[in-house]
Amino acid sequence: MCTKSELEQFVKQAKQYARFGKVADYIPALGKANPNDLSIAIYKPDGNVIDAGDTTDKVTLQSISKIITLALVLIDHGEKEVFQKVGMEPTGDPFHSIAKLEEVQPAKPLNPMINAGALAVTHMINGASVEERFWRLLQFVRKLAGNPEISYSKEVATSEFETAFLNRSLCYFLKQHGIINEDVEELMDLYTKQCAIEMTCVDLARIGLVFAMDGRDPLTGEQIMPSDVARICKTFMVTCGMYNASGEFAIKIGIPAKSGVSGGILAAVPGRFGIGIFGPALDDKGNSITGMKLLKLLSKTYSLSIF
Numbered sequence: 001m002c003t004k005s006e007l008e009q010f011v012k013q014a015k016q017y018a019r020f021g022k023v024a025d026y027i028p029a030l031g032k033a034n035p036n037d038l039s040i041a042i043y044k045p046d047g048n049v050i051d052a053g054d055t056t057d058k059v060t061l062q063s064i065s066k067i068i069t070l071a072l073v074l075i076d077h078g079e080k081e082v083f084q085k086v087g088m089e090p091t092g093d094p095f096h097s098i099a100k101l102e103e104v105q106p107a108k109p110l111n112p113m114i115n116a117g118a119l120a121v122t123h124m125i126n127g128a129s130v131e132e133r134f135w136r137l138l139q140f141v142r143k144l145a146g147n148p149e150i151s152y153s154k155e156v157a158t159s160e161f162e163t164a165f166l167n168r169s170l171c172y173f174l175k176q177h178g179i180i181n182e183d184v185e186e187l188m189d190l191y192t193k194q195c196a197i198e199m200t201c202v203d204l205a206r207i208g209l210v211f212a213m214d215g216r217d218p219l220t221g222e223q224i225m226p227s228d229v230a231r232i233c234k235t236f237m238v239t240c241g242m243y244n245a246s247g248e249f250a251i252k253i254g255i256p257a258k259s260g261v262s263g264g265i266l267a268a269v270p271g272r273f274g275i276g277i278f279g280p281a282l283d284d285k286g287n288s289i290t291g292m293k294l295l296k297l298l299s300k301t302y303s304l305s306i307f
């Protein structure tokens with residue numbers, strides 16, 4: 001795999017594309033990000049990390065959190081129960097689209113990576129209160145990243161909570177049809193905190209590594225999630241991890257990955273390493289434009305496609 005100076009070179013190349021992207025601002029606090037930022041870390045099973053860019057920058061997980069909550073609820077409830085409430089098929093629609101909820105299979109969101117499906121998944125996190133459920137999720141994230149310091153951005157969580165009208169309408173639709181049965185404001189409180197969990201690209205890469213190694217943290221030897229759960233999550237990363245750009249991403253890059261509108265990407269190269277990227281300039285589908293360029297350069301140069 002590449003050296004630090006090669007990686008720095010790739011970052012320089014990819015950064016040139018930042019001008020074609022735009023930072024997300026529908027969550028007002030995310031609008032403050034600098035579109036020219038770009039950092040990457042590659043975490044190997046022997047603990048070696050290759051990184052480039054400002055790796056102390058923190059990114060909120062946003063949609064990347066969906067893959068982690070999915071793992072947690074699969075552990076909490078098992079496959080059968082989870083897939084009664086959420087499907088397994090890509091939509092080809094934007095992540096916040098409401099359209100297919102009514103069109104295809106009444107009310108059951110098509111997959112856990114679109115917002116409607118993610119809200120149904122977050123609803124399933126076990127615990128007696130929002131605080132307890134969030135604490136359980138945070139502990140899980142900390143364990144995956146091997147970093148007990150990870151927390152969330154109150155500013156980003158509040159900013160999303162105050163403006164998430166479309167997500168609220170998805171919740172009410174789901175509640176009307178019995179997919180969720182909790183108070184919508186409580187679910188939104190939990191979901192916006194989940195999306196605001198923040199970490200560096202090194203932490204992201206370490207989580208990617210655990211997925212890449214079938215749920216086992218190679219540094220501690222702990223099996224953090226059953227290999228079947230890791231397999232399901234990686235499959236969703238391939239089929240819907242990059243929203244309605246997942247097909248093109250699979251063809252051009254071919255690495256299981258999940259993006260978020262903060263500009264983060266978590267990628268897992270099966271059996272080899274985890275990759276974490278932070279580059280807030282987004283394309284029109286909400287994926288990091290510089291991050292995807294970077295992954296493309298890596299995939300082409302080192303033949304990382306799983307296909």
Ligand SMILES: NC(=O)CC[C@H](N)C(=O)O
Pocket residue numbers: 061062063064095096115160167195259260261262286
């Ligand atoms: N695509 C994303 O990253 C979306 C996450 C964001 N918190 C939302 O629900 O709109």
